[in-house]
Amino acid sequence: AQSVTQPDIHITVSEGASLELRCNYSYGATPYLFWYVQSPGQGLQLLLKYFSGDTLVQGIKGFEAEFKRSQSSFNLRKPSVHWSDAAEYFCAVGDWRRGSYIPTFGRGTSLIVHP
Amino acid sequence: DAMVIQNPRYQVTQFGKPVTLSCSQTLNHNVMYWYQQKSSQAPKLLFHYYDKDFNNEADTPDNFQSRRPNTSFCFLDIRSPGLGDAAMYLCATSRDSQAQETQYFGPGTRLLVL
Numbered sequence: 001a002q003s004v005t006q007p008d009i010h011i012t013v014s015e016g017a018s019l020e021l022r023c024n025y026s027y028g029a030t031p032y033l034f035w036y037v038q039s040p041g042q043g044l045q046l047l048l049k050y051f052s053g054d055t056l057v058q059g060i061k062g063f064e065a066e067f068k069r070s071q072s073s074f075n076l077r078k079p080s081v082h083w084s085d086a087a088e089y090f091c092a093v094g095d096w097r098r099g100s101y102i103p104t105f106g107r108g109t110s111l112i113v114h115p
Numbered sequence: 116d117a118m119v120i121q122n123p124r125y126q127v128t129q130f131g132k133p134v135t136l137s138c139s140q141t142l143n144h145n146v147m148y149w150y151q152q153k154s155s156q157a158p159k160l161l162f163h164y165y166d167k168d169f170n171n172e173a174d175t176p177d178n179f180q181s182r183r184p185n186t187s188f189c190f191l192d193i194r195s196p197g198l199g200d201a202a203m204y205l206c207a208t209s210r211d212s213q214a215q216e217t218q219y220f221g222p223g224t225r226l227l228v229l
Contacts, residue, residue: 009155032214043119043205043220044158051215090157100146100165100212105157 002027002095006106013081014114021076021109023065023091032094033074034103035065039087047089050074061085086113118142119221121206127227128196136191136224138206144219146212147189149181150205152223158205164189165212193226201228 003026013019025031032051036044048059055067065076074091088110092103120139128134138147146165150158162171164183178200180192193200203223209216 041222041225043121043207043222044218045220046217049215049217094214096214097170100163100170101214101216102148102160102163103218107157108155110155 002031002093002104004091004093004104004106006089006091006109008109009107010110010112012112012114015083016080019076019078019081019085019111021089021091021111023074023076023106024072025074025091025093026072027093031074032101033065033067034092034094035059035063035074035076036090036092036105037061037087038090038108044090047076081111081113083113083115086111119206119208119219121204121221121224123224124222125225125227127229128193129229130198131195134193134196134226136193136204136206136226138189138191138221139187140208140219141187142208142210142219143186144208144210145186146209146216147183148207148209148218149189149191150207151200152203152205154202161191196226196228198228201226 005024034049035047038044050057050067088108090108091106094101095104148163149161152158161175183189205223206221207218209218
């Protein structure tokens, strides 16, 4: 089975600082990778996704992620964090099951932003 | 403007008392999903529908059932809720089941079991 590891449970940054959230995946072939954000009490929103092509993917809200096959990683980055970015971030890999691609989620990283 | 709607946002039920959570979508998507998310954990897929075809995850307890009477609506029935079923339940949709399709999530229903 495919899996995703997010090694950091919590990350704390100061507003305006840069951010990198780590994600490592386990997948036999070319992975389909996603980053989602979940604000408190809300559903998940897709930030960006990677399927093929350029390994640096741009997403919404100023986020980007870089796919590195050699490291089995898909880390999420943002150059300058805003207080409104405080949320839970989930990395996911698309897993082919029963005729559909189903995202398998990591356990999430909680981002805390200090003023 | 709402695309995936879940009602209610908060549901309180008693131990063993059947409860139904509802999800509707205005996107006309073929696929609908139900996830269970416990505190500080990843969303866990319970089942999904591709149109009328129902797909149950192997580890989804029999206590959880689902119905999709039409394209727009999908229901999650918990026949005899236990304390361990208290969680956030997320509904999601996608246009199709291919890898590049984006999932759109509703805001979730938080279930409390007393």
